Amino acid sequence: MASTQAPEAPSPNGTAIPDVPTPDVRFFRNSGHTHESLGLSADDVTAMYRNMLLQRRFEERAAQMYGRQKISGFLHLYIGQEAVSTGAVWGTRPDDPIITAYRDHGLALARGMDTGAGMAELFGKIDGCSRGKGGSMHFFDIDKSFYGGHGIVGGQIPVGVGLGFACKYKKTGGVAMAFFGDGAINQGAFHEAANLAALYKVPVLLIVENNEYAMGTSVERSRGDANLWKSGYPYGMKSVVIDGMDLFEVYHAFKTIADEARGESAGGDGAPGETHPIFVEVQTYRYRGHSMSDPQKYRTKEEMEGKKNEDPIVRIKQYMLEHELSTIEALDEIDESVKAEVMQAVEFAENSPFPPEETMYEDVYVQKDYPFIS
Ligand SMILES: Cc1ncc(C[n+]2csc(CCOP(=O)(O)OP(=O)(O)O)c2C)c(N)n1
DSSP states (O other), X not given: OOOOBXXXXXXXXXXXXXXXBOOOEEEESSOOOOTTTTXXXXXXXXXXXXXXXXXXXXXXXXXXXXXXXXXXXXXXXXXXXHHHHHHHHHTSOTTSOEEOOSOOHHHHHHTTOOHHHHHHHHTTOTTSTTTTSSOXXXXXXXXXXXXXXXXXXXXXXXXXXXXXXXXXXXTOOOOEEEEEETTGGGSHXXXXXXXXXXXXXXXEEEEEEEOSEETTEEHHHHOSSOOGGGGGGGGTOOEEEEETTOHHHHHHHHHHHHHHHTTSSOBTTBOTTOOOOEEEEEEOOOSSOSSTTOOOTTSOHHHHHHHHTTOHHHHHHHHHHHTTSSOHHHHHHHHHHHHHHHHHHHHXXXXXXXXXXXXXXXXXXXXXXXXXXX
């Protein structure tokens, strides 16, 4: 891997500053992968396609339900970023812990959350994945090693490092994945967590989903150096940059780096047998506003039109047709079955009751007889 030396220069107190190697970064884009080169069967690709479509249709329907006031509070859509969730989940193990911010529906559905439990959560109903008390920003599914869904920007990053530390401490062989937005990378929480992750060689992937905007502020306007992949350097972490609109690139990258971070293969920052963190920038795009109340005045129609050609679902659909992995009729049928699954989820959510008042204090503290609750 490329590594250049910075020129030696005197420090202010006269001692020589040691050579600083430029840390390497690996790029996962334009690699020309095919499903065959990745060892994926037609069924595998079809399952991934269906999953991405499920996320898309789930959120389109959720937006409609929000308009009908079936859903209240916040609703942040993941539309455009589905290759990230699906590629990451397919490229890692089912029990590798995942934690993310409030744009969480896509990752939860990729991890296999029940669509009914997801929709019921949006409706604030008792059969929701967080018993109707978390809402859109707080999806949770412990059985699927999905640890949320967090509304405080950057707050999930230290918890994600903790999940990675638990993998190491308990010797599970797992690697945690902490997802966060480009806005969150400027929070102190990221830097403290990254430092500890590096210090303790925690098997964690610190993943910034760079969708180009934090609310209405573009990365270029909020960051002195918009090359976010450099953010692991101060902590001695190796970095990767992934084309997040390309399902195969994301899948291949996560398969590679997850095994490196869990210490099962060499590369990046360590030898086999040595766990360590890796910093990951996934370059992606969100097609919708920050939340349902965002009029999106900060970007032009031309920008959004241009990005439509990169739609990860359209791209994989084209690939499947070109490589004769499916027919247009079969893909239409998948769409119909996905829409039917989402409609069933809506019906399930409609029929589920709101949480009874006495459940208000449940699930707040682990300790059952917490003295302040009577
Ligand atoms: C600590 C904190 N500060 C501010 C907010 C308000 N807020 C919610 S989302 C957001 C922008 C975050 O953008 P980014 O991390 O890029 O994620 P994206 O929404 O683009 O996925 C802000 C400032 C918050 N929720 N928490």
